[in-house]
Amino acid sequence: MLRRRQAFRPFATRGRRTIAGILATFALFSTLTVTVSIWATSGSRHRASVLEVAARQRTLAERYVKDVLLARAGAQADPALTGRLLALSADALLNGGVAPAVNGDDDETLLPPASGVTVRAQLRQERRLVRDLTATGSAVLARRPATAVKLTADERLTARDPVERLRVLSALTSNVSLNAARTIGAEDDRNIGRLIVIEVVLGAIGLLTSLLLAFGLIAATRRQTAHFRSLVTSSTDLVLVFGDGGCRYASESVATMLGHPEDDLLGEGFAGFVHEDDRASVCAAYAHGEPHEIVFRVANEFHEWRHLEAHVTDLRADRQIRGIVLNARDVTERLRLEEELTHQAFHDGLTGLPNRALFRDRLDQSLARSKRSHEGLAVLLLDLDGFKQVNDSLGHDAGDQLLEEVARRFGEVTRPADTLARFGGDEFALLLEGANETQAVAAANRLVRNLSEPIRIAGHELGLGASVGIAMHAGGEAASEELIRHADLAMYAAKEAGRGRHEVFRYDMARELGELLGLEHELRLGLQRGEFSLHYQPEIALDTAAIVGVEALLRWHSPTRGSVPPAEFIPIAEATGLIVPLGEYVLHEACAQTARWLRNAALPEGFVTWTNLSGKQLSAGGVSALVREALEAAELPAGFLGLEVTETALVQEGHAGERARAELQELHELGVRIAVDDFGTGFSSLGQLRSFPVDMIKVDRSFVQGIEHDAKDAAITANLVSLAHALGLLAIAEGIESDGQLTSLRELGCDLAQGFLFARPAPPEEIDRLLAEGSARVSGGREAAA
Amino acid sequence: MPLRLLVLASLALLACSGCGSGGHEAGAVVRVTERDFRISAPRHVRSGDLLLSVRNRGPDAHELIVVREGSRLPLRRDGSTVSEERLEPVIVGTLEPGQPGSSRKLRLHLAPGHYQLFCNMSGHYLGGMHTKLVVG
Ligand SMILES: [Cu+2]
Numbered sequence: 001m002l003r004r005r006q007a008f009r010p011f012a013t014r015g016r017r018t019i020a021g022i023l024a025t026f027a028l029f030s031t032l033t034v035t036v037s038i039w040a041t042s043g044s045r046h047r048a049s050v051l052e053v054a055a056r057q058r059t060l061a062e063r064y065v066k067d068v069l070l071a072r073a074g075a076q077a078d079p080a081l082t083g084r085l086l087a088l089s090a091d092a093l094l095n096g097g098v099a100p101a102v103n104g105d106d107d108e109t110l111l112p113p114a115s116g117v118t119v120r121a122q123l124r125q126e127r128r129l130v131r132d133l134t135a136t137g138s139a140v141l142a143r144r145p146a147t148a149v150k151l152t153a154d155e156r157l158t159a160r161d162p163v164e165r166l167r168v169l170s171a172l173t174s175n176v177s178l179n180a181a182r183t184i185g186a187e188d189d190r191n192i193g194r195l196i197v198i199e200v201v202l203g204a205i206g207l208l209t210s211l212l213l214a215f216g217l218i219a220a221t222r223r224q225t226a227h228f229r230s231l232v233t234s235s236t237d238l239v240l241v242f243g244d245g246g247c248r249y250a251s252e253s254v255a256t257m258l259g260h261p262e263d264d265l266l267g268e269g270f271a272g273f274v275h276e277d278d279r280a281s282v283c284a285a286y287a288h289g290e291p292h293e294i295v296f297r298v299a300n301e302f303h304e305w306r307h308l309e310a311h312v313t314d315l316r317a318d319r320q321i322r323g324i325v326l327n328a329r330d331v332t333e334r335l336r337l338e339e340e341l342t343h344q345a346f347h348d349g350l351t352g353l354p355n356r357a358l359f360r361d362r363l364d365q366s367l368a369r370s371k372r373s374h375e376g377l378a379v380l381l382l383d384l385d386g387f388k389q390v391n392d393s394l395g396h397d398a399g400d401q402l403l404e405e406v407a408r409r410f411g412e413v414t415r416p417a418d419t420l421a422r423f424g425g426d427e428f429a430l431l432l433e434g435a436n437e438t439q440a441v442a443a444a445n446r447l448v449r450n451l452s453e454p455i456r457i458a459g460h461e462l463g464l465g466a467s468v469g470i471a472m473h474a475g476g477e478a479a480s481e482e483l484i485r486h487a488d489l490a491m492y493a494a495k496e497a498g499r500g501r502h503e504v505f506r507y508d509m510a511r512e513l514g515e516l517l518g519l520e521h522e523l524r525l526g527l528q529r530g531e532f533s534l535h536y537q538p539e540i541a542l543d544t545a546a547i548v549g550v551e552a553l554l555r556w557h558s559p560t561r562g563s564v565p566p567a568e569f570i571p572i573a574e575a576t577g578l579i580v581p582l583g584e585y586v587l588h589e590a591c592a593q594t595a596r597w598l599r600n601a602a603l604p605e606g607f608v609t610w611t612n613l614s615g616k617q618l619s620a621g622g623v624s625a626l627v628r629e630a631l632e633a634a635e636l637p638a639g640f641l642g643l644e645v646t647e648t649a650l651v652q653e654g655h656a657g658e659r660a661r662a663e664l665q666e667l668h669e670l671g672v673r674i675a676v677d678d679f680g681t682g683f684s685s686l687g688q689l690r691s692f693p694v695d696m697i698k699v700d701r702s703f704v705q706g707i708e709h710d711a712k713d714a715a716i717t718a719n720l721v722s723l724a725h726a727l728g729l730l731a732i733a734e735g736i737e738s739d740g741q742l743t744s745l746r747e748l749g750c751d752l753a754q755g756f757l758f759a760r761p762a763p764p765e766e767i768d769r770l771l772a773e774g775s776a777r778v779s780g781g782r783e784a785a786a
Numbered sequence: 787m788p789l790r791l792l793v794l795a796s797l798a799l800l801a802c803s804g805c806g807s808g809g810h811e812a813g814a815v816v817r818v819t820e821r822d823f824r825i826s827a828p829r830h831v832r833s834g835d836l837l838l839s840v841r842n843r844g845p846d847a848h849e850l851i852v853v854r855e856g857s858r859l860p861l862r863r864d865g866s867t868v869s870e871e872r873l874e875p876v877i878v879g880t881l882e883p884g885q886p887g888s889s890r891k892l893r894l895h896l897a898p899g900h901y902q903l904f905c906n907m908s909g910h911y912l913g914g915m916h917t918k919l920v921v922g
Binding site: 124167 | 821822823824844845846847864865866867883885886887907908909910912913914
């Protein structure tokens, strides 16, 4: 406790001086008041004895007359003694001294000299009267004529009878004694009144002085604590002050943050709780004030490591602190979340296998090694046959269980050194390092064979097959994306050739494949014939239920194949390069349609039409020029257009990546909105997001689907939304199908949403109708949800 | 002594001038001075409304009683005070004892006749505190 007080003194020198001042003032005024009271009490006691003696004079004067008469009649009496007592008392009353004891009446009393003009005049008169009385008494006793006695008190006694003269003088004496006593009493009352006034005034002055000092102290304390508090940015922060002898102060938040009692941390004890590896930097920080920012681990009461991020401030020169201040925050949860999101970014949530991003990373590393060692490697892509039917007939949950089982089976026949990954959907990949074609084909056979055993899901026995595409790399230079694309094409070839097959990629395969499928040709024709169209899916603001934008989605209606889903023709378009003219079509058409809506005054303020930009299109370059051209052709202001790009396209490395980012930056400055698609599935670093020109992030439908029942999906979605808000971005959730999902997203504070719950993708005419209706249909859905 | 005489003379003169000029007017002021043990007041005043301005010069406290009685006053059995009980029918005004230094007023309506002013504190009448007043 003592050490702690040294470390942080809210009441510094001046404060303590003020407290001393307050105490001294109280002491001074209390002493003064008590002294005055004592003095007044003793004065009153004196006055009480004066009153007694004065009142006694009356008795004595009457006794004197009686004694004289008795003595004159020859009876036993001592008038001389009574006379002497009278005279002595009168003298003591006037000038102070001992008033004699009176037999059977009173003891000796010490009297102060009388004060006050009136009282003294009366007492002087009394002394004269006593003298006249005793002189007359003596004359009577001596049988001399009483009239011969020279009177001194200005009395003019006409009576000649000596007894009558004695009686009159005695009466006069009594009278003046009583009056003197009365005057003293009146003065006493006046004195008490004055005393009360003095004490009240003294008390008021004392109280006022103390109050002034106390207010001064409060102001000074406030200034000093404000200085200290400025170091404490929030109450949840832990503030530690270090000086000679280790930790001298730990704020109360230590109890909630670490669970240790403060005393355990004080002194040299603090270093003992710090993780061994961090101890050196922490000790350096609190010994020298450097470095200014540290992150270190401290054990809490359950021996778990908490990560603290601390600001270090050197305040050794500060008179109030005289130490080094660590302002620490518990960042354990933040680090854990970052770690989790990083894991999330590189792993498939369902099977726990590496995802496409991590697979590519491993492939890049293998290719780098292969370049030096000239060893070969193989990439296998596996697509399950008949998975879609399972999903459609037995539901998502059955599909998920099936995928988990498939992942387990694949894992059984994979060497630990090989990388098995899930690319999403029913697509898996396997990387075989140092393998030749024979080994790769053997591996493909093993995988397919291990799948042939029926799988029991939801009471059904399911037999599954897989088509495998194999791309070989013999050694030397190669690009990972290219290898994967080759494996992809080989897989298509295998699929076309029948179920449960595998194909090894050959360079002439792309052409053959295109012809085989007839797709490439049909795609080209379709583009020329205008078989493509755009549908639009509304995006809804969750707080107002208003339509704030649409996502443009490509549709292909082939005269021979019917309606072809994008998942089937987009990979072919990407593989054949047809994606570039398709992308141009999408941009032009979306801009033209939006301009039409705008001219019809159908658009609410802030409305955005979003189009998807493929990674291939971005890395091919020229996107900026293309977009500007489309905007100009449609005469559409840039703010109405939004581009959705994938995370992987945005974080691409190398020259192409840099150019793509520069082009997006340029468009963003023009006013075009940028959104990150499939957010949460592929970012290598969240921090990178900060440096990109992004307005909105899209939470992937795979998280939204699990948000109601899967705590992990809900937590990830919550984190993504709060992360978006922390970066000042909007968050939109896609694929909303149920009211429950809507309620959960609203609770999480998600800004926008799109999904079948609100509206399916629809042709422009349908959107016209929806825009005219405003949010009527949507708010109906909202009420149903509430 | 000469100074005191002078003061008394001037006071008497003032009192006389008061009775001379405004005797008939309501509230003619009559100055009365009491001290141990005498009362100084004018001998003659005009009848009617009078305002007695009574000053006690001490040292003892004194009272003032006015009676319409020219002759010697009867005493109580104690032998040191006048019997106010027997004088009751002729008492025309009283002032309770006043402290030395005090000044008090006593309003009276006096018909012509012989009056006495006296102090009836124990022994004071016999000690010389009485004076006669003729109202004409
Ligand atoms: Cu008197």
